[in-house]
Amino acid sequence: xxxxxxxxxxxxxxxxxxxxLSPNLQVIYGANxxxxxxxxxxxxxxxxxxxxxxxxxKYLQYIPKDTASYGGVILFExxxxxxxxxxxxxxxxxxxxxxxxxxxxxxxxxxxxxxxxPLNEELYRAILSFSQNDLNSIFDLxxxxxxxxxxxxxxxxxxxxxxxxxxxxKSANAIYKDSGRVLPxxxxxxEHQELQDRIDExxxxxxxxxDLVEANNLDSIQKKELTxxxxxxxxxxxxxxxxxxxxxIYKKLQGMGQVDTTDFNSDDxxxxxxxxxxENELQRSIKxxxxxxxxxxxxxxxxxxxxxxxxxxAEFEHVNREVPKIKQAIVSQQEMINELQLVNQELAKIKAxxxxxxxxxxxxxxxxxxxxxxxxxxxxxxxxxxSILTTRSTQKNQAADTKSKAILFIGVAVVxxxxxxxxxxxxxxxxxxxxxxxxxxxWYLDSRKTNLSNDTSINDGDGLLAQVNNEITQxxxxxxxxxxxxxxxxxxxxxxxxxxxxxxxxxxxxxKLADIELIIDTFMAQNTELGTWIDGDHxxxxxxxxxxxxxxxxxxxxxxxxxxxxxxxxxAQIDEQQQRLIKIAEDKQELxxxxxxxxxxEFNVKYRDQLTKIDMNADKKALAGxxxxxxxxxxxxxxxxxxxxxxxxQLRKKTxxxxxxxxxxxxxxxxxxxxxxxxxxxxxxxxxxxxxxDLETEINELVVEWLHNQFASLWINQTLQAASSDxxxxxxxxxxxxxxxxxDDRYIDIVLADGIKVMDEEHVEFEVGELSQGTAEQLYVxxxxxxxxxxxxxxxxxxxxxxxxxxxxxxxxxxxxxxxKELSDRSQVIYLTxxxxxxxxxNSEQVINLDEK
Numbered sequence: 001x002x003x004x005x006x007x008x009x010x011x012x013x014x015x016x017x018x019x020x021l022s023p024n025l026q027v028i029y030g031a032n033x034x035x036x037x038x039x040x041x042x043x044x045x046x047x048x049x050x051x052x053x054x055x056x057x058k059y060l061q062y063i064p065k066d067t068a069s070y071g072g073v074i075l076f077e078x079x080x081x082x083x084x085x086x087x088x089x090x091x092x093x094x095x096x097x098x099x100x101x102x103x104x105x106x107x108x109x110x111x112x113x114x115x116x117x118p119l120n121e122e123l124y125r126a127i128l129s130f131s132q133n134d135l136n137s138i139f140d141l142x143x144x145x146x147x148x149x150x151x152x153x154x155x156x157x158x159x160x161x162x163x164x165x166x167x168x169x170k171s172a173n174a175i176y177k178d179s180g181r182v183l184p185x186x187x188x189x190x191e192h193q194e195l196q197d198r199i200d201e202x203x204x205x206x207x208x209x210x211d212l213v214e215a216n217n218l219d220s221i222q223k224k225e226l227t228x229x230x231x232x233x234x235x236x237x238x239x240x241x242x243x244x245x246x247x248x249i250y251k252k253l254q255g256m257g258q259v260d261t262t263d264f265n266s267d268d269x270x271x272x273x274x275x276x277x278x279e280n281e282l283q284r285s286i287k288x289x290x291x292x293x294x295x296x297x298x299x300x301x302x303x304x305x306x307x308x309x310x311x312x313x314a315e316f317e318h319v320n321r322e323v324p325k326i327k328q329a330i331v332s333q334q335e336m337i338n339e340l341q342l343v344n345q346e347l348a349k350i351k352a353x354x355x356x357x358x359x360x361x362x363x364x365x366x367x368x369x370x371x372x373x374x375x376x377x378x379x380x381x382x383x384x385x386x387s388i389l390t391t392r393s394t395q396k397n398q399a400a401d402t403k404s405k406a407i408l409f410i411g412v413a414v415v416x417x418x419x420x421x422x423x424x425x426x427x428x429x430x431x432x433x434x435x436x437x438x439x440x441x442x443w444y445l446d447s448r449k450t451n452l453s454n455d456t457s458i459n460d461g462d463g464l465l466a467q468v469n470n471e472i473t474q475x476x477x478x479x480x481x482x483x484x485x486x487x488x489x490x491x492x493x494x495x496x497x498x499x500x501x502x503x504x505x506x507x508x509x510x511x512k513l514a515d516i517e518l519i520i521d522t523f524m525a526q527n528t529e530l531g532t533w534i535d536g537d538h539x540x541x542x543x544x545x546x547x548x549x550x551x552x553x554x555x556x557x558x559x560x561x562x563x564x565x566x567x568x569x570x571x572a573q574i575d576e577q578q579q580r581l582i583k584i585a586e587d588k589q590e591l592x593x594x595x596x597x598x599x600x601x602e603f604n605v606k607y608r609d610q611l612t613k614i615d616m617n618a619d620k621k622a623l624a625g626x627x628x629x630x631x632x633x634x635x636x637x638x639x640x641x642x643x644x645x646x647x648x649x650q651l652r653k654k655t656x657x658x659x660x661x662x663x664x665x666x667x668x669x670x671x672x673x674x675x676x677x678x679x680x681x682x683x684x685x686x687x688x689x690x691x692x693x694d695l696e697t698e699i700n701e702l703v704v705e706w707l708h709n710q711f712a713s714l715w716i717n718q719t720l721q722a723a724s725s726d727x728x729x730x731x732x733x734x735x736x737x738x739x740x741x742x743x744d745d746r747y748i749d750i751v752l753a754d755g756i757k758v759m760d761e762e763h764v765e766f767e768v769g770e771l772s773q774g775t776a777e778q779l780y781v782x783x784x785x786x787x788x789x790x791x792x793x794x795x796x797x798x799x800x801x802x803x804x805x806x807x808x809x810x811x812x813x814x815x816x817x818x819x820x821k822e823l824s825d826r827s828q829v830i831y832l833t834x835x836x837x838x839x840x841x842x843n844s845e846q847v848i849n850l851d852e853k
Contacts, residue, residue, distance in 0.1 A: 001078045001115070001797045002828040003043070009088070010069035011045070012038035012062035019848055023077070025824035027842055028832045030850030036832040038062055039850075040129065040802050043830075046074045046087045048121035049094030071095055078115055085112065119795065127795065130784065131802040172709035175702055185706065188699045195695060199688045212672045219665045226662040233655045240648045243635060246627055247644060250635045253627070256620045264607050266737050268595050272603055274818065275588050282581045286574055288843065293570045296563045316546075323543050326523050330543075333516045340509045343502050350499045354492075357483040362496035367479060371489065374472050381465040618730055625729065727790055728752075735786030742778040742815055750779070774807040781805075781816065785823060798828040805833075817841070 002023045008014040013035050019028075030036050041060055045051065050071075051060035063070060071088035082102035090096025099107040119128075176185035350359065363371065415435050476482040481489055588600075597603045627635070638644045673689045736750050739758070749759035757765045758779060768776055781804070788799060801820075805813050813835075820829050839847060 001076050003074055003076045003798055005075040006042070007073040008042060009072045010064040010067045011042045011072060012064060014038060014042070015064060015067050017853060021830065023828055025821055025829045025831065026848070027838055027846060028830065028848045028850065029836065029838050031834055034850040036802055036850065040800055040832065042072065043074065043800065044121050044124060046072065046085060047116060048124070052093045119797065127787065128797055129800040130804055132804055132806050168709040172706050175706045185699065185702045188695060188702065192692070192695050192699060195688060195692050199692060209676060212676045216669050216672050219669050223662055223665045226658050226665070229658055230655060233651060233658070237648070237651055237655065240644065240651060243631065244641065244644050244648060246631060247635060247641050249623055249626055253620065253623045264595065264610050269607055270741060271591055272600065275584060275591060276600060279581065279584050279588065282577055282584065286577045286581065289570050289574045289577070293567065296567050319546055322523060323546050326520060327543055329516050329519050333513065336509050336513050340506065340513070343505055343509070347499060347502050350495050359496055359499060360480040360492055362500055363479060363493055368493065371475060374468060374475060378465065378468045378472065381468060385465070618733065622729060730790040731786045734789045735782045738785045738819060739779055739782035741819065742782060742812055743775060744811070774809065774812065777807055778812060785819060788823065788827060792826050796827055798830055799823065800830045802832045803834055
């Protein structure tokens with residue numbers, strides 16, 4: 001079987017993904033978590049069924065989390081016929097199967113089972129699939145386990161035979177076990193003992209009992225002797241049956257002679273294959289490099305636009321450097337235009353405001369100071385007049401108040417006089433004098449205050465104000481302000497100054513704008529030659545097109561530079577590889593001369609002929625290994641198969657006669673037992689005897705059935721072991737060769753005695769536990785490869801290796817890869833690895849890179 005394509009609908013991380021596989025060696029690379037183990041489990045799941053939910057198996061289901069689809073399709077070729085196997089989620093845990101030929105003819109699951117027989121998933125993992133973890137099992141592997149695997153794989157239909165063994169053992173264990181309590185024979189034996197005890201108690205009362213028992217004992221002894229004779233005859237029967245089976249092998253062995261072989265050895269083949277492989281790889285590499293060089297040399301401009309760019313590369317580089325400066329100039333130009341527009345609007349507003357009499361000229365700083373002084377003096381005079389007028393109004397109000405107060409003080413003085421005149425008491429007179437004096441003082445002081453007034457004449461203030469107004473009027477005439485009121489003069493001066501300043505700003509902006517336009521016009525005039533590809537609807541658009549065009553072509557410039565570097569590297573690489581190819585050709589010719597042939601083709605023909613002869617000798621040795629010396633001596637006493645079969649028939653006839661005698665004795669014993677039972681006074685002993693006879697008959701029938709199952713199981717195991725024993729020497733022979741190659745001739749032999757041992761070049765034996773981790777793993781790989789090579793005609797299925805050579809050094813790993821190539825000539829090899837060096841050993845067509853999926 002060779003898998004040609006994998007189509008994953010949904011399995012773990014993989015969804016709607018297809019892989020096309022090489023029919024020989026397929027390398028699959030991927031870093032950790034890239035999905036290598038998932039891909040391996042997908043292949044096994046589609047071939048043998050999805051894992052169930054129990055225990056750790058649920059982690060092998062890889063049910064996708066992001067899609068409802070589960071399963072997929074494997075396309076494979078088997079014995080010249082192409083098949084399509086689809087397994088998806090179904091009612092059964094193992095999934096729903098759709099199996100058909102390439103033409104669409106539907107096939108059954110039984111037909112699928114016939115194709116993959118005798119393999120199941122457990123055997124496939126044990127034989128044809130391994131990872132780094134599996135390599136550690138070499139420390140526990142025994143020769144018995146190798147024999148067990150051979151029994152399952154070494155004989156046509158062995159899977160059915162092993163199933164029969166299990167059924168026979170199951171049936172036998174269902175009838176009797178030493179430790180059983182409820183099994184049929186165990187229960188019947190217990191009943192027999194209990195019944196015998198009851199009979200013994202019942203027969204004590206009968207005189208004839210002892211005579212009958214004695215007779216039965218004598219017959220029983222004779223019966224045992226006959227049974228012993230039958231056992232010996234059965235042993236002889238088995239021996240003759242085995243000789244009868246071995247007779248064809250013995251006759252075939254007698255007809256085979258010794259085949260001489262040539263002097264080639266496996267090292268010669270390895271060296272030849274290695275040098276041919278190197279030569280082919282170098283030739284492929286040179287061819288690929290020359291192809292790459294042609295591709296680079298054939299690359300031209302992709303368009304006229306690109307061609308124009310390369311022809312004006314220097315001009316475009318200069319223009320591209322100037323573009324930011326011009327873009328900034330455009331921005332500044334627009335800003336100045338906007339600012340100039342705003343200033344002109346302000347000037348127009350001022351001109352419109354003074355359209356009737358015209359805008360007076362702005363004053364010099366000295367004139368502004370004179371105007372400020374005049375206006376300040378006028379303001380002060382006006383303030384003084386306002387103050388005098390306010391004072392006069394206040395004095396009028398105070399005069400009215402003073403008149404009222406004078407009357408009050410006079411009244412007080414009059415009261416004082418009256419008191420002093422009318423009353424004769426000293427106190428009243430003193431009080432009267434005080435009131436008189438107080439009223440007189442009060443009237444005097446109030447009268448004095450009223451007479452105090454502002455001597456400043458308001459007429460003097462009016463004269464000064466008139467003088468100031470005259471000076472202001474004269475100032476207005478002198479400076480063209482006479483048409484506007486004095487209150488507007490300050491505002492006019494501010495706006496006049498603003499007008500002058502903005503007029504100067506207009507001149508400056510116009511000058512700057514002219515400078516910018518000169519820069520832009522100069523830039524455009526200098527680059528009119530590039531106008532084919534940069535002329536836009538307006539200047540800003542043209543600049544954008546320049547940058548866009550330049551950036552667009554930078555990739556082409558970078559690619560051209562890279563191509564120049566690649567051209568140099570490829571040219572040097574081709575020169576170096578051609579020199580190596582010449583050296584390899586010389587080495588190949590020298591090697592061919594050493595082994596005495598003229599060409600690789602001649603060597604291959606002679607070496608294949610030698611292998612055929614070696615296989616013939618190995619077959620003879622294997623046949624001889626199936627017959628021991630004693631059996632050879634006995635077989636030599638017979639002229640042919642007929643003589644042996646005649647003796648076997650006579651033996652079986654005698655066995656039949658003895659069985660008749662034994663049955664007659666048994667009948668007599670049973671008859672006496674009936675008589676003993678009839679002696680019982682009340683018939684109880686007879687009934688017990690009958691029960692015992694029936695019980696013994698049942699026990700005999702069960703024992704016969706149990707022995708039948710046991711002997712059948714034993715015979716099948718012995719037959720399978722005999723059928724597969726010729727394979728083990730061939731497997732070990734191949735494993736020795738592979739182990740020697742993998743270890744660079746450090747170890748030369750594998751010994752299967754009391755476990756698995758190896759022998760180094762100095763003939764020192766080592767147990768597996770004494771080897772390094774890497775060497776022990778290489779022994780495991782050699783045994784696996786040896787098994788696969790020998791069993792190829794029976795189990796030609798893909799070999800799946802998931803990162804199995806982690807502990808190998810580079811040299812041994814390279815030799816292992818070479819072995820994989822050799823194995824892939826017979827069986828498909830799928831090698832999954834996280835070692836990125838594999839990407840340098842093979843081209844992209846030979847490696848599936850999961851990191852790119």
